Amino acid sequence: xxxxxxxxxxxxxxxxxxxxxxxxxxxxxxxxxxxxxxxxxxxxxxxxxxxxxxxxxxxxxxxxxxxxxxxxxxxxxxxxxxxxxxxxxxxxxxxxxxxxxxxxxxxxxxxxxxxxxxxxxxxxxxxxxxxxxxxxxxxxxxxxxxxxxxxxxxxxxxxxxxxxxxxxxxxxxxxxxxxxxxxxxxxxxxxxxxxxxxxxxxxxxxxxxxxxxxxxxxxxxxxxxxxxxxxxxxxxxxxxxxxxxxxxxxxxxxxxxxxxxxxxxxxxxxxxxxxxxxxxxxxxxxxxxxxxxxxxxxxxxxxxxxxxxxxxxxxxxxxxxxxxxxxxxxxxxxxxxxxxxxxxxxxxxxxxxxxxxxxxxxxxxxxxxxxxxxxxxxxxxxxxxxxxxxxxxxxxxxxxxxxxxxxxxxxxxxxxxxxxxxxxxxxxxxxxxxxxxxxxxxxxxxxxxxxxxxxxxxxxxxxxxxxxxxxxxxxxxxxxxxxxxxxxxxxxxxxxxxxxxxxxxxxxxxxxxxxxxxxxxxxxxxxxxxxxxxxxxxxxxxxxxxxxxxxxxxxxxxxxxxxxxxxxxxxxxxxxxxxxxxxxxxxxxxxxxxxxxxxxxxxxxxxxxxxxxxxxxxxxxxxxxxxxxxxxxxxxxxxxxxxxxxxxxxxxxxxxxxxxxxxxxxxxxxxxxxxxxxxxxxxxxxxxxxxxxxxxxxxxxxxxx
Ligand code: ADP
Ligand code: MG
Numbered sequence: 001x002x003x004x005x006x007x008x009x010x011x012x013x014x015x016x017x018x019x020x021x022x023x024x025x026x027x028x029x030x031x032x033x034x035x036x037x038x039x040x041x042x043x044x045x046x047x048x049x050x051x052x053x054x055x056x057x058x059x060x061x062x063x064x065x066x067x068x069x070x071x072x073x074x075x076x077x078x079x080x081x082x083x084x085x086x087x088x089x090x091x092x093x094x095x096x097x098x099x100x101x102x103x104x105x106x107x108x109x110x111x112x113x114x115x116x117x118x119x120x121x122x123x124x125x126x127x128x129x130x131x132x133x134x135x136x137x138x139x140x141x142x143x144x145x146x147x148x149x150x151x152x153x154x155x156x157x158x159x160x161x162x163x164x165x166x167x168x169x170x171x172x173x174x175x176x177x178x179x180x181x182x183x184x185x186x187x188x189x190x191x192x193x194x195x196x197x198x199x200x201x202x203x204x205x206x207x208x209x210x211x212x213x214x215x216x217x218x219x220x221x222x223x224x225x226x227x228x229x230x231x232x233x234x235x236x237x238x239x240x241x242x243x244x245x246x247x248x249x250x251x252x253x254x255x256x257x258x259x260x261x262x263x264x265x266x267x268x269x270x271x272x273x274x275x276x277x278x279x280x281x282x283x284x285x286x287x288x289x290x291x292x293x294x295x296x297x298x299x300x301x302x303x304x305x306x307x308x309x310x311x312x313x314x315x316x317x318x319x320x321x322x323x324x325x326x327x328x329x330x331x332x333x334x335x336x337x338x339x340x341x342x343x344x345x346x347x348x349x350x351x352x353x354x355x356x357x358x359x360x361x362x363x364x365x366x367x368x369x370x371x372x373x374x375x376x377x378x379x380x381x382x383x384x385x386x387x388x389x390x391x392x393x394x395x396x397x398x399x400x401x402x403x404x405x406x407x408x409x410x411x412x413x414x415x416x417x418x419x420x421x422x423x424x425x426x427x428x429x430x431x432x433x434x435x436x437x438x439x440x441x442x443x444x445x446x447x448x449x450x451x452x453x454x455x456x457x458x459x460x461x462x463x464x465x466x467x468x469x470x471x472x473x474x475x476x477x478x479x480x481x482x483x484x485x486x487x488x489x490x491x492x493x494x495x496x497x498x499x500x501x502x503x504x505x506x507x508x509x510x511x512x513x514x515x516x517x518x519x520x521x522x523x524x525x526x527x528x529x530x531x532x533x534x535x536x537x538x539x540x541x542x543x544x545x546x547x548x549x550x551x552x553x554x555x556x557x558x559x560x561x562x563x564x565x566x567x568x569x570x571x572x573x574x575x576x577x578x579x580x581x582x583x584x585x586x587x588x589x590x591x592x593x594x595x596x597x598x599x600x601x602x603x604x605x606x607x608x609x610x611x612x613x614x615x616x617x618x619x620x621x622x623x624x625x626x627x628x629x630x631x632x633x634x635x636x637x638x639x640x641x642x643x644x645x646x647x648x649x650x651x652x653x654x655x656x657x658x659x660x661x662x663x664x665x666x667x668x669x670x671x672x673x674x675x676x677x678x679x680x681x682x683x684x685x686x687x688x689x690x691x692x693x694x695x696x697x698x699x700x701x702x703x704x705x
Pocket of ligand 2 (some may be wrong): 310311405441
């Protein structure tokens with residue numbers, strides 16, 4: 001642990017609370033489970049949204065979807081049938097309109113409260129119901145018959161719910177912690193010059209504003225999360241995450257790795273390949289070689305569009321490890337993809353006498369024992385697999401290079417878990433660790449990459465192998481579907497293969513599987529005697545593999561699939577892809593899917609089937625797909641349309657689960673975060689340390705990484 005230079009008052013904030021009033025051991029436990037143990041944790045437990053109870057909205061002016069406070073009198077009550085209890089209460093007000101309150105769960109005492117004529121004040125979000133607007137489970141209170149009842153004086157913060165702890169208790173505890181907010185002198189960590197330049201409040205001011213907004217606060221800004229107080233908190237939080245990634249990198253680079261320099265085996269592989277490397281592949285491999293030659297671990301991300309040929313670059317890197325008598329591991333997120341890597345690597349490496357082992361969840365019993373033995377005694381020189389590689393009981397003799405494919409599907413933690421395999425367990429300060437190479441086909445825009453991958457060096461394979469003809473992309477309305485059957489027939493008659501991708505966003509795996517099944521049956525019938533196969537997420541791994549294999553070997557003409565084929569699947573003979581409901585998919589996903597075709601030399605096409613009417617956003621996405629194939633251009637457009645939160649996905653760990661920051665909303669802060677982060681690390685490392693521990697805390701594994 002780095003030494004702490006915190007002043008005494010800061011220590012107090014970060015000490016577990018001795019005891020808060022009204023918090024017994026059981027409540028304390030529940031709070032702790034959500035990371036709430038210190039005063040500071042409570043300060044940073046920020047409202048998820050605000051409720052405006054400072055005014056009363058006439059029922060007549062209510063709008064669906066817009067939360068509001070209403071006051072009126074009960075006009076009718078209906079308890080529903082005996083077997084399907086449901087409480088409905090009609091409330092009317094002076095605007096001579098009626099609103100229905102609907103309760104699916106209720107107690108007898110509640111029913112008794114709603115006498116006809118009783119005066120209620122309630123808050124909730126109305127939506128269209130059977131009889132005009134209704135609110136399901138509003139918060140409400142029954143008022144005395146007559147007399148003024150004061151309105152709220154400020155916005156009510158709404159905190160994220162914590163199971164087993166009522167909202168009132170939580171509010172009280174946060175209030176207790178806020179009453180103990182120290183003054184700026186001991187709390188403030190951001191340089192004054194910066195705050196003044198950006199006109200941002202101090203931390204103390206910002207916290208008080210977001211927790212207890214004043215009567216005249218900018219309500220709209222607060223609700224939108226764009227209030228300067230929120231921006232200030234977001235800035236500090238983003239900075240903390242950035243710093244923690246940078247620190248992680250620094251501490252990782254303090255570890256040692258054995259240099260890997262011997263090239264003959266890699267050279268031999270390069271010469272044996274059935275194709276010439278592209279310029280971009282050569283350049284990236286050179287960057288990797290330079291890293292591997294150093295006595296500190298490589299931490300490199302290779303970004304490369306779908307089909308850019310990342311696998312072979314990884315295989316070349318693995319050859320350096322093997323040449324040195326050591327091991328390399330390649331981990332992929334799905335069995336389908338891992339198996340494809342296995343086949344490629346076996347095809348390329350076994351002729352050179354390199355032994356490739358396979359470890360996935362489905363390798364069990366005696367076979368598993370045998371593989372584990374080969375991994376442990378070094379007989380397995382390259383090990384390919386899924387998450388199974390990281391499991392307990394997997395011990396390498398001498399792992400020199402850990403390669404993770406489709407990094408965006410894994411988290412930092414999993415990457416480090418694989419690294420730890422090479423160090424023989426938890427990593428101490430002078431540990432020897434493997435070099436790390438991670439690959440992704442999801443290009444992300446530069447500013448974002450610097451934040452998401454602040455702990456990595458980034459290389460880009462920005463050139464596709466020659467001879468690929470761009471995929472011709474068209475968007476067609478659903479009613480044109482029948483034409484496609486003919487189109488598939490034509491392609492297959494020319495010896496080509498096709499994909500039909502079924503998507504139904506929002507629905508369960510099961511529903512999608514069902515839809516795929518139906519499509520499969522229909523198309524099988526319409527296309528007879530063409531051979532049609534089906535893969536979806538609900539099938540057994542073995543069935544999936546078998547179907548994929550058959551498709552790959554050309555035993556099937558058409559593959560009906562769900563998006564399970566999205567990542568990495570490589571069948572160069574497939575030249576036609578049809579994507580159903582394309583309007584509902586995001587750009588990144590469409591791009592990934594389309595990358596399954598256009599991998600051979602035949603002219604390929606992709607048909608985006610959509611259902612009208614198209615939203616403006618959907619239209620822009622489909623247009624983008626028609627106009628460009630460049631993954632980086634698509635990523636920029638995606639960022640513009642959707643914002644980075646979704647772009648990165650929740651699995652992009654380290655970035656998910658912010659308290660205040662929202663990458664979509666606060667993307668413009670990122671360049672500043674980077675600049676400030678670098679400066680702080682240089683000039684005031686102890687301040688950086690305090691910012692990280694305030695926001696990222698001990699929960700992160702960065703401390704030990
Ligand atoms: P991705 O970057 O999407 O993982 P792959 O590594 O699966 O791409 O490569 C896609 C296809 O291109 C594979 O069939 C691979 O063998 C082939 N390939 C890779 N590099 C070249 C090259 N330089 N020339 C021709 N084909 C290549
Ligand atoms: Mg790949």
